[in-house]
Amino acid sequence: MIATVSTVKDTLANVQRFVRGNLAGGVDHMVVFLDGPDPEVEAWLASQEHVTCLVADDAWWGGQRPADLNDRQRLHANITKAVLTVVPGVDWLFHVDADEICQIDRAAIAAVPASYDAVRLAPLEAVSRPHWDASPTWFKRLLGEADLKLLEVLGVIDKPANGQYFHGHVEGKTATRPRLDRWLTIHRTVDEKRDEVPHFKAPGLSVLHYESYSGEDFVRKWSAMLAAGPEISLRPVRERTKAAVQALIGKPLSPEVRERYLSRIFAATTEDDFDTLRELGLLVEVDPDRGTHTPKPFAGRDDLAAALAALAGQPKDVFGVCKPAGPAQEVLSRLGAGDGKKSWWRKNGRP
Structure with a gap:
């Protein structure tokens, strides 16, 4: 099973495109943290069978909300990853943003060798135009040296580098197997020394990035x-x-x-x-609305939602990148996660 985790603050229309595109593009379940209350978006997400939604409001942070958006994103990703180590069923957890849609060839990801703990999605960036009549379907791919030099000479870009050609990231996005000794950053999976672990890459594994497309x-x-x-x-x-x-x-x-x-x-x-x-x-035409993937039901959905709800108001620092795994495991154990019995959350009447 393939899952994603995201920290989201966007319009309802963009969130709907984000959810529908990812589910059609190869994802089975999505964990969405709303970066503040939004009743309209929350209500729609709550109605989606393949989405677990949590509002990251003051009650969630317990008065300790990180000021930096990137810090909030990393904590949400690694809290979800930690919970998925004791709520079984997810093979890979991708960390993506609300303006990104995964394009996952399920045969390609099924072929990842057991020696890899991380997968990388190559970026495809939506072409930026003053106006699109509908959602963008033309995307820029990373270019080689010859094409980059051609674009420089033509005056399309200032320097022959993908970092100049793309307005957003060029690293792509990452996934990890749910493990307490691996951590998700914004674009990488790292070990306890913060060193990037080897990432599996293959054709058919990409992410559409709607970066300032209009x-x-x-x-x-x-x-x-x-x-x-x-x-x-x-x-x-x-x-x-x-x-x-x-x-x-x-x-x-x-x-x-x-x-x-x-x-x-x-x-x-x-x-x-x-x-x-x-x-x-130089462009790739992709229409995520034509994705054919049918998401698998996640048997652990209720336990995942209850586990996240049980963490509301509690300190989140133990789940930070490269923090020792022991304290995170203690928090999960204290909540009864993974004890092999009827879940703590259901015994205590949690959702």
């Missing part, structure tokens, strides 16, 4: 990112965009004027030369 999404996403916390880890090429957006938002402008200048920042920093990229054969 002018409207650019404005929405950057506004949400800057509101999510004082520190956001970004690649150096994106710091220029961040600084410009921050400076603009800090000025006493009318909404109409602010939106006009945000559109100019999008055009200067993010908009892609779609016609050139497509004519040169």
